[in-house]
Amino acid sequence: MDAIHIQGGNPLFGETKIQGSKNAVLPVMAAALLIEDVCIIENCPHISDVQHMKQLLEGIGCRVNFTNGTITIDARNISDDTMSGESVTGMRSSIMLLGAMLGRVGEVTMAYPGGCVIGERPIDLHLNALRRMGVSVYEKEGGFTARVKSLEGTVLRLPISSVGATENIILAAVKARGVTVLQNAAKEPEIVTLCEFLREAGAVIEGIGGSVLIIQGGHELHGIRFKTPPDRIVAGTYLMSVLGAGGHIFLEDAPVSQMRSMLVTAREMGAEVSISKEGLTIIADDHRKAVPYLKTEVYPGFPTDIQSILMAALTTADGVSVIEETIFENRFRIASQLQKMGACIELLGSRKAVITGVDSLLGCEVTAQELRGGAALVIAGCMAMGETVIKNRHFIERGYEDICRDYQNLGVNIYTG
Ligand code: EPZ
Numbered sequence: 489m490d491a492i493h494i495q496g497g498n499p500l501f502g503e504t505k506i507q508g509s510k511n512a513v514l515p516v517m518a519a520a521l522l523i524e525d526v527c528i529i530e531n532c533p534h535i536s537d538v539q540h541m542k543q544l545l546e547g548i549g550c551r552v553n554f555t556n557g558t559i560t561i562d563a564r565n566i567s568d569d570t571m572s573g574e575s576v577t578g579m580r581s582s583i584m585l586l587g588a589m590l591g592r593v594g595e596v597t598m599a600y601p602g603g604c605v606i607g608e609r610p611i612d613l614h615l616n617a618l619r620r621m622g623v624s625v626y627e628k629e630g631g632f633t634a635r636v637k638s639l640e641g642t643v644l645r646l647p648i649s650s651v652g653a654t655e656n657i658i659l660a661a662v663k664a665r666g667v668t669v670l671q672n673a674a675k676e677p678e679i680v681t682l683c684e685f686l687r688e689a690g691a692v693i694e695g696i697g698g699s700v701l702i703i704q705g706g707h708e709l710h711g712i713r714f715k716t717p718p719d720r721i722v723a724g725t726y727l728m729s730v731l732g733a734g735g736h737i738f739l740e741d742a743p744v745s746q747m748r749s750m751l752v753t754a755r756e757m758g759a760e761v762s763i764s765k766e767g768l769t770i771i772a773d774d775h776r777k778a779v780p781y782l783k784t785e786v787y788p789g790f791p792t793d794i795q796s797i798l799m800a801a802l803t804t805a806d807g808v809s810v811i812e813e814t815i816f817e818n819r820f821r822i823a824s825q826l827q828k829m830g831a832c833i834e835l836l837g838s839r840k841a842v843i844t845g846v847d848s849l850l851g852c853e854v855t856a857q858e859l860r861g862g863a864a865l866v867i868a869g870c871m872a873m874g875e876t877v878i879k880n881r882h883f884i885e886r887g888y889e890d891i892c893r894d895y896q897n898l899g900v901n902i903y904t905g
Contacts, residue, residue, distance in 0.1 A: 492878040492892060494869035495901040496851055499735035499774075504897035506723045506741045506767070507533040507889045508557070508716035511581075512681040515655045516714065517541045518584035519682060520561040521550065522591050522663060523689055525711030529559045532716055533889045536882070537581060544571055544582060548589070563592075571598040583611055583652055587659030590623060590636050599631040613653040617644050621660055621668070641666035641705050649674040649699070649786050655682055662691040664705035673701045676787040677746045681717055688712045720746040722888060723768065724794040725863050726898065730770045731757050732801035732871045737898050742768035749790040753779060753798065757805060778807030778845055784814050793860050796822040800864040803831035804871060805845040812840050822861035825854040829868055829876070851876035856883045866891055870900050 508531035518541070520527040532538055532554065542552045542559070549567030553560045569589060571582065582601045589596035601611065615625050615634075621644075623636040641664040646653055654674040659682075661668035673679065675697060683696040689712050692704040723742035730737050731754055744751070744763045754761050756779060759772040779802060784792040792815035802809040803826055813819045820841055823833045829852055832844040851874035856862030862884040869876030878884075881904060884891055895902045 489905050490879065490881045491905055492866060492869070492881050492884070493903055493905050494851070494866065494872075494876045494878070495874070496733070496870050496876055497848075497873040498733070498899070500730050500733050500737050500870065500898040500900060501735050502898040503738035503740060504726065504894045506718040506739055506743070509533070509678065509681070509719035510535055510537055510887045511651075511721070512678045512719075513538060513716045514541055514581035515584045515659075515678065515682045516685045516716065517545065517559065517561065518581070518588040519659060519685055519689075521545065521563050521566070521585065521588040522659065523709045523711055524564050525709070526560060526562045526564070527689070527711045528713040529561070530557065530713070530715045532557055532559045533719065535885060535887055535889055537886050541581060544585060547571060566593055569593055569595050569597060571596065580652070583614060584655055584659065586614060586634060587618070587656035590618065590634060590639060591660050591663030594637065595633070595635045597631065597633040611652075613646060613648065613650045614656045617646070617653060617657050618660060620644055621664055639664035639705070641668040641703070643669045643671070645671040646673065651676050651679065654679055654701075658682060658686070658693070658701065658703060661703035661705055662686055662693070662707070662709070666705060668703045668705060670701040670703070671699065673699050674786060675699055677717070677720060677743070685712070685714050688714065718743045721791065721793045721860070723747060724750045724791065725797050725867070725888075726894065727754055727768070727770055728794065728797045728801045729867045729870055729895075729898070730772045731759055731776050732804065732867050734772050734774050735898070736769075736771045738767060738769050740767040744768050749788060750794060753782065753790065757801075776801070776805045778802060778805040778809040778843070779811075780808075781810045781812070783812035786815070792816055792819060795819055796861045796864040797867060799823070799833070799841060799843060800826060800867040800871070802843045803833070803846060803849060803868065807845055809843045809845075810840065811843070814839070819861070821857050822864050825861075825865055826868055828852055828854055829872055831868075848873055850874060853877045853879065856880040859883050859887045863888065863891065866895065866902075869902070870895065
């Protein structure tokens with residue numbers, strides 16, 4: 489069965505190690521395609537999105553080996569420029585291969601990317617920017633072909649600081665003629681990781697971590713060994729679990745410098761949070777305070793990926809919390825499942841939720857509809873009295889290497905079945 493079973497209602501105690509970051513490793517894998525050499529990427533999480541990216545790279549001729557958390561990508565020979573099938577339509581990050589393929593071979597035909605059903609998720613910003621760099625795009629039913637003779641550096645300004653569009657522009661720009669200046673670039677840590685990977689491989693990028701990136705194209709790239717940083721969203725998930733269920737846990741390798749907004753919220757809810765070189769310790773008693781108002785924002789603001797996870801934790805907090813979602817309009821699909829477990833959540837349109845804390849949640853059968861909403865149900869299951877069964881485990885496996893193993897390390901009675 490594609491499910492997770494949890495016997496909940498107890499605080500969490502124990503420690504677990506944070507896996508490598510999904511949203512960092514996927515663009516880095518795409519970037520390896522730009523390098524006519526062999527790259528070795530360590531600390532890769534064993535998740536289905538990484539498997540999909542591996543298949544996509546293999547499909548166009550790369551030799552990819554994934555053993556014990558290390559991926560070796562040999563991109564010396566590219567034999568195909570067409571990408572379709574479940575690996576493209578099932579995963580948003582397949583769009584990263586657009587910039588990488590244009591940079592490497594100047595042409596790609598691909599199906600429109602899929603991913604979580606958390607909102608509209610168009611790719612207009614990606615395509616418009618690439619057009620400005622000289623790319624012609626021929627759209628057809630279900631997909632498109634993009635072609636360029638020579639990518640040209642230019643000055644670009646994103647109307648929204650899109651993470652994916654920023655990554656695609658960077659990938660194309662390192663192979664473009666001349667300088668690309670990207671204004672209003674996304675500043676998420678995963679962008680920094682991509683830039684650092686490319687810089688180590690020989691690219692010249694200035695302004696890393698800021699909203700203006702200056703990329704000098706055309707420098708020769710060479711294979712490198714690179715370590716994927718730990719996943720701030722997975723660490724945030726486990727942090728929120730203790731806020732929901734109470735307890736005392738240690739998260740080894742938690743990337744605390746990238747988690748400031750989450751730590752502020754944790755402290756506001758009454759948790760004791762301490763940071764060391766090795767990771768993050770969180771202690772929370774039985775009574776957490778509500779969060780009067782919080783909105784999701786681009787980095788370094790509170791991440792949209794942690795929003796539904798926080799919502800689960802707030803269902804039993806003392807008082808009324810208000811969450812506003814500003815990035816994706818479909819993130820509140822989780823509310824109906826939490827309501828089944830006894831949560832009191834009122835939705836004000838598609839962007840605002842009011843959560844009134846209840847005494848406890850009750851375990852029942854619920855259904856994951858996307859990745860982070862699925863993780864939020866695992867947290868609710870840890871908090872709830874009795875048994876919770878979460879159907880559609882596969883959504884959770886897109887981003888969590890082994891969520892049951894990690895929660896077992898934190899003392900939870902949880903298993904697949
Ligand atoms: C990335 O998605 C992440 N995915 C998401 O993580 C994350 O939620 C999101 O950034 C925001 O932080 C990966 O890194 C693989 P965006 P992305 O482009 O790049 C609109 C997770 O759970 N937009 O920054 O798709 C868009 O609709 C996930 O791990 C356009 O209008 O996000 C959204 O409202 C899911 N046109 C906003 O911009 C475009 O062409 C931000 O999206 C592109 C985006």
